[in-house]
Amino acid sequence: MPPAGGGAAARNGSSAQWKKTASARPSRTATTTTSAAAPSGRSASKGARAKKGYKGRPYQEPRRFWNYPRPNKGPIHRWLPSWRFVLGTFVAFLLLGVGLFVYAYQTIGVPEPDDVAMAEGSTVYFADGTTEMGTFAEVNREIIATEELPEYVGQAVVASEDRRFYSNAGVDPIGILRALWNNLQGNPTQGGSTLTQQYVERYYTGQTSSYADKFREAILAIKIDREQPKDEILGNYMNTIYFGRGAYGIERAAQEYFGHSAAELTLSESALIAGIIPSPSNWDPAVSPEQAERRWNRTLDYMVESGFITAAERNAQEFPATIEPTRSDTYAGPTGYLLEMVRAELLAAGLTADQIDGGGLDIVSTIDPELQAAAITASQNMPEDTPAGVRVALTSIDNETGGIVALYGGADYLTVQRNAATQDVAQGGSTFKVFGLIAALENGVTLEDRYASYSPMDVDGYEVRNFDRVNRGNIDLVEATENSVNTVYVQMNSEVGPEHLVDVAHRLGLPEETAIEAVPSNVLGPAAPHPADMAEAYSTIASGGVHRDRYIVASATNGDGQVLYMGGSEEERVVEADVIADATYAMQQVVESGTGETASEIGRPAAGKTGSSNDYRSAWFVGFVPQITTSVAMYQVGENGEEVSMVDGFGGVSPISGGSFPTDIWTEYMTTAVADLPVEDFPDRTEPEAPTWEPTEEPTTEEPTEEPTTPEPTEEPTTPEPTEEPTQEPTEEPTEEPTDEPTGTPTDEPTDPPTEEPTNGTGVPGWDDLFAPPGRNDP
Template sequence: MRINFPRRVRTGWRRWIPSWRLVIGAVFATAVVSVGAFALAVVLTPIPEPNDIARAQTSIVFWNDGTTELGRLGDVNRVDVTLSDVPLHVQRAVLAAEDREFYNHGGFSPTGVARAVWNNVSGGSTQGASTITQQYAKNAFLSQERSLLRKAKELVLSVKLETTVSKDQILGDYLNTVYFGRGAYGIESAARAYFGVPASKLTVAQGAMLAALLKSPEGMSPDRAPERLRARWNYVLDGMVTVGWLTPAQRARQRFPQVNERSSSGQPSGTTGYLLDAVRQELTQHDITEAQLGIGGLRIVSTFDQTMQAAAVQAVQDQGPTEGTAGLRIGLVSVRPGTGEVVALYGGADYRTSPLNNATQAIGQAGSTFKPFALAAALRSGITLDSIWNGDNARDIGGYTVVNYGDKSWGDISLLTATENSVNSVYVDVENTVGVDPVAEAAIAAGIPVDTAGLTRNLTFVLGTSSPHALDLAHSYATFAARGMEATPSTITRVEGPGGSVLYQAETRSRVAFEPGVADSVNYALSKVVTDGTGAAAQALGRPAAGKTGTTNDNRSAWFVGYTPQLATAVMMVKDGPEGQPISLSGTGGLDTVTGGSFPARIWTAAMAGELQGSEVLNFVDPVNVSPSPTPTPSPTPTPSPT
């Protein structure tokens, strides 16, 4: 048969338009070839023996040198059981959650495959395997890479499985290998991890909860997202009613099950656990799932520096208080300006006994550490460091009576002197003059998250009534250290698969938050806090440094946040009462009042000294238009304030 193309009966450009017969023939031929190739692939593709599949490989986290092991993630917890050991209502709950047509399809859902292909081609979110057979094929036989080739292999293996083994065997193998969170692989380990019972004793409600977890074991964790989990649990039970596996009356009797507390057994002890947890949390932001961590054999290079981390831990141990420490939390985190790399992190003394990370999860009222944001906003608006302000105590400003630390009146002083000595009345006046919104926007631009607890836009904003994490303030002050360049904090440099394929490669995410001249003036003012003001304890560092103390009126938090041109570190101290409520630091370390210039500044100095040992001594860039002459002497003569 001769193909009439280009078309002889047409002239000009119309000769190159194929006839409808040719188009239909081409489509038909392509379909036949594709189906034939797929069928041939199914026939020729071997399936590994069940005992040789799903071999778990622990994921290893390295220090930033890429070779020294920091710790391991995803210790495997799996006990295989037969499908007959899993109650029918539990099997059906899983099917209702993941694949209601499991016993009717041939291994894959055509609509699901089309959706996955479209998202891969269009650049949208990558769709996972939709049927249980596909999920099992991916987890048991394939890598976790996201590509059309992997999806094609998944389809071939799914059909091969369906034509080789029984549906019950596929379901049983799936239930033994799928990840449920809490380090539990398989239904047996999951039943014990969440409810302390074997799979054979799971109730309908318990089975539905475990099935609900499969969509996102960490995203719907009862420890972190109980409301999302409950909503998915309802979806599973409603699905069982829809299919006919539960009656409406049975459904109405179901109550959300009581979940056991998460066990810390097997978790790393000491300070290392906080580093690994921080890495784990960030991995989820880069589409690395808990399942991949558990059985993927990943190699994860962190940003943590082993020497700097040791210095940070030693600083807390050497300089932290030793008496009155019940309920005390100390958080420390060090960030590289310009890159956002977190090089050291002290989240607590022992992750196993207290898994809340004091550096990234615990919060404390910021106090005067927020004043530099008002300073930056003022400088942006044209106000200078040598401008004169009224530093009297108990001034009425914008409807607020502003009290200085120790009820001290400072008289007329420069903005620089007010910064050195953390004078509340001057800074509230500055904020009132510039506007609360510009001050708040400066804080957010520097790195304070918009959703920070208590981040309310009123005149108390500059006094630090909100409660950030230590990482937030280290991040924000690093922006000043980098001359206004804000960089998103990161704990991960690279993630590799077991074969060396790169699954994630970090790139610095930075932007200009402040003009260099503004940042230079902030740096100069905060360096005077160290040389002439409330941060005098940091002078022992022996190199140019800038920083700010922070102490709240009720003494429920104490901070020192400071930096050199190449490193920013935040130290936070807070205290929990018997019920976990924040209480005063009074009495800690034998002090009536714990200020930011006391333990936090001493810890900061020791940590920075160790972390920067052997590194080049750098100076800050001199600001433009800052008068070197002394500021006016206030009346009465000021003494440093510890706020």
């Protein structure tokens, strides 16, 4: 207790004492500073804050120029640039970008409209690279003053291609972002180019794929937009771009699509032409009328949305009719089919019609000029009385590469614009037996396995007949292939499983859209492939089981020497070599002494298979040497496009079967094709084991008690008539098989004539369609 009366003095004394004591104690700050500085030997001044590292670590001086990673920071923050660094980098790049933009803007000149439209046609060469096959679009262009055009022509183009044309500055950031977002979502690819950029792109045809080119395009678009009125840009655009059908500019487009000047275009016609601008070759009404009409509707809707026309005007429009596309003389004759194939392959590879028609490309095909001439000569070497509707298709493929060395698709592309080799189909007949044979060999069957061969025969409830009705007893698969014995092949196919044949056919090269039913009769070829597809499939066999896609374009190069496309695909083994060797051995017997014996006249090892389809609607020979595979198909078309049976024949041959004209054409062509090639043998097959076969169990139908006499190999055919009447009513399940060639004669014709004329399920006479359901064998 302080003394009485001395409270104030006591308090003052106590305060003074506290201050003295406090001043005698070192401050917390001073202590901390001193302790922090102690390790470095430096003394800290009173109140100074020491520099610290991260969590007591020694302090590091920052780098003066590139302070990265940042010292004295945590494990995450040290890798994050400071705001000063970010700001400095942004400013630096901004200044660099501005400088680059200014430089580009000053140095890139605006081309004249005539310069922009300078496009060069492309040249197609044969495989030698020097012999010209033809050209694509020697530029068909005509300038028209935009003042002569109705106002709605330009409005339709703006509505379809760039609705913000009148408000953007040559580039459209909104359009670019919208296209980017659409593409990132995985939707159909969109471009963000404005109408002005598309116009500029014509100046760099085929050269706007890199970012540098796109940048140059954008700069030029901005510059043109500043220096030219919008209507002038629109007019130049319409006089410059490609509209399809070889037409550059709106005037030629109007002529090619509607047969009159662009000054006479109607609103509806204008909307159609504007709508197909992005892909004129694919959206041409003659190619895709549905897509053309969708684009037409879209353009009219956008014209209403943009205020160019009223809803009433839009509703009054009708989809316009267009004239048929015309082709230049370049497409005349058989060569036109080759040029159209070249064009189609380049388009499928991603090149645009604009590049093909105006890019000045050098296109080298795989077609050998000498072999192509031989293919044309052989295919057209037909008797004078050959009906007008008979068509021949020949496809020849280099087995090592898959390149097409010769192809005959018709006499004149301008007359018939449908390629017989790649677009038409024909029932394969007994050429499909090879697929069944390979399927059997893959599943444990051997060439030495034997089957009963009498005819007719019941197989799984179906009646099968041989072409010549000859019973050869129990025969092996070599003899069955050599003589094309239907009953043996249907038994074998049923035993192995017809679904295996389907798998083999597609693996070898027949596309999935070739409808092959998994039924025992598929081995007799009711399916209808393209003749070129059969050449590709047999080429896989000739290559030892290695498949290659066929192609016709070796390379396409632009004017700067840049290769834009090279044909060919990676090879793929689809069947084991030992299986192919056995199948090829059996197919060699067809040429040496069987139904295709005429082909042996080329004087070297060859293998193949003949084929004759329902009611002789088609006839085939597909064969190969180790280097080249060639398919020949023949069929007849009636006046109304219907299939016509060739049972009546022509040129003294009746009926027309695979061993007749198709084998003759193949032999004539291949004699030239192999003339300069070395003679090569096929791989040896595995030596077969000693036969231990037992006769197969006889089907339920009894063997005929009187065996038909086997015809002599040199005996000439005596009748063109088909075989006997089927045992079932036409309205029931058909029972007779599609048949094939006879034995013993190079012409593949019967020597033991039938005496009655059957009818198939449709009432049409036919000896070989009784196995399949009605109508299924129609191509």
